[in-house]
Amino acid sequence: MSGSLSFSAEDDDAGCRVLTATGTLDRKSAPKLRLTLLKALAEQPAAVLVDLARVRLTDPLALTVFTAVGRQAAMWPGIPVALCAPAPVLAAALSRGIHRRLPVHPSVVAARADIARRHVPPQTVSDELLPVAGAARHARDLVTDACVRWEIPHLVFPASLAVSELVSNAVQHARTMVTLRLSLRPRHLLVAVQDGSPDEPVIRPTPGPSADGRDGGRGLPLVAALALHWGSLPTAGGKVVWASFPLGDPAGDA
Incomplete structure (x- = not known):
């Protein structure tokens, strides 16, 4: 049975947009995830951090959404996008093949620290x-x-x-x-x-x-x-x- 995803968003003191996703990621919910991420990019924050701790993966094909979003972010607006705190099954799937385009961090805190260390604000x-x-x-x-x-x-x-x-x-x-x-x-x-x-x-x-x-x-x-x-x-x-x-x-x- 297909699931659904819900999202909450907040901006931290560094200007990063933190998106927290909750629910099931499959081919039915992937378009909503893609649209949510693209709208976050369009706001041109310092970075987009995606908290996946409450996401359950049921269809690996849905991960192509992260490949597409990573490609878009690289072209414009040129900001970092990081995936945070995925569960073991999701983390394993993200570590394979083309899905490795976006960096994966154990927590939002770790992602924020890595971005602060590696990226200079434009x-x-x-x-x-x-x-x-x-x-x-x-x-x-x-x-x-x-x-x-x-x-x-x-x-x-x-x-x-x-x-x-x-x-x-x-x-x-x-x-x-x-x-x-x-x-x-x-x-x-x-x-x-x-x-x-x-x-x-x-x-x-x-x-x-x-x-x-x-x-x-x-x-x-x-x-x-x-x-x-x-x-x-x-x-x-x-x-x-x-x-x-x-x-x-x-x-x-x-």
């Missing part, structure tokens, strides 16, 4: 934008200033152009407040635009420049062409669309 810039015509231009200025300050001027053009498109899309379609966040990671510049609409972004044929000739108009195909990776995740009140740009300077590699 440099970040964030701002709240009104859903108005000048939002994209302001976003470009923020990206330009951050790239110059972080000494990655070669990313000014692709990152500012991509952010301009993402903010323009949010202003046009979501019509809510927009949160822009930039994070400098060891190998990538990560950008994220969060709005209050749950509708997933859809790639449409490129329409060309916008009617006013200034902000946006070229859409997600341009973002896909400029970024190494891009995607979207649901949040509690809408969605976040993200993109990553490698720090390597093409001119410097020539």
